[in-house]
Amino acid sequence: MLDETTTQKDRALIALLRENARASTAEIARRLGVSRTTVQSRIERLERAGIVVGYTARLAADYEAGLVRAHVMIVAAPKLAPAVTKALAAMPELRRLLSVSGAFDMIAEVAAESVAALDAVIDRIGALDGVERTQTSVVLSTRFER
Numbered sequence: 001m002l003d004e005t006t007t008q009k010d011r012a013l014i015a016l017l018r019e020n021a022r023a024s025t026a027e028i029a030r031r032l033g034v035s036r037t038t039v040q041s042r043i044e045r046l047e048r049a050g051i052v053v054g055y056t057a058r059l060a061a062d063y064e065a066g067l068v069r070a071h072v073m074i075v076a077a078p079k080l081a082p083a084v085t086k087a088l089a090a091m092p093e094l095r096r097l098l099s100v101s102g103a104f105d106m107i108a109e110v111a112a113e114s115v116a117a118l119d120a121v122i123d124r125i126g127a128l129d130g131v132e133r134t135q136t137s138v139v140l141s142t143r144f145e146r
Contacts, residue, residue: 009034013042014052021055067111068118069139072125073104080130081105087128093121104135 009032016028025043029036046052076084088097088108096109108125112118118138126134 010042010046010051013039014046017043017052017055064111067113068115069109069111070118070122071137071139072108072110072122073135073137074106074108074125074131075103075133076105077130077132084128084130088125091121091124093117 012032013028016023016031025036025039029039032039043052074084085097085106088094088106093110093112094108095111098107098109099105100107110118110121112121122134122136125131
């Protein structure tokens with residue numbers, strides 16, 4: 001989505017928003033070396049262009065560390081894949097759903113409060129109409145994250 005019309009300042013602005021989406025326009029302006037109104041107009045333009053589509057909360061590392069995370073690989077019946085995707089999107093434990101090539105059709109990134117809660121989520125995924133098979137890998141640790 002970023003193209004030649006997206007300036008280096010826009011890329012820097014996007015990086016600052018990713019770092020802290022709640023930063024004030026005054027703080028962002030100071031860090032970019034531009035006016036506050038310039039920052040506001042660039043943000044509005046990036047939103048209108050569909051480059052910035054929303055803002056989210058990042059959770060504390062100690063809270064995240066307490067969650068049990070897993071990657072659930074899913075094989076879906078081709079004609080039911082859109083319905084499977086919709087049903088998965090309604091599950092709050094799913095952090096991300098990826099469409100992939102290879103032996104599986106999708107990978108769901110899941111985070112749950114406990115092993116029992118993770119087990120229940122995996123059971124719910126496997127019981128969805130259109131899900132033919134799943135395979136789960138529980139995340140033991142994160143070596144690094146970008």
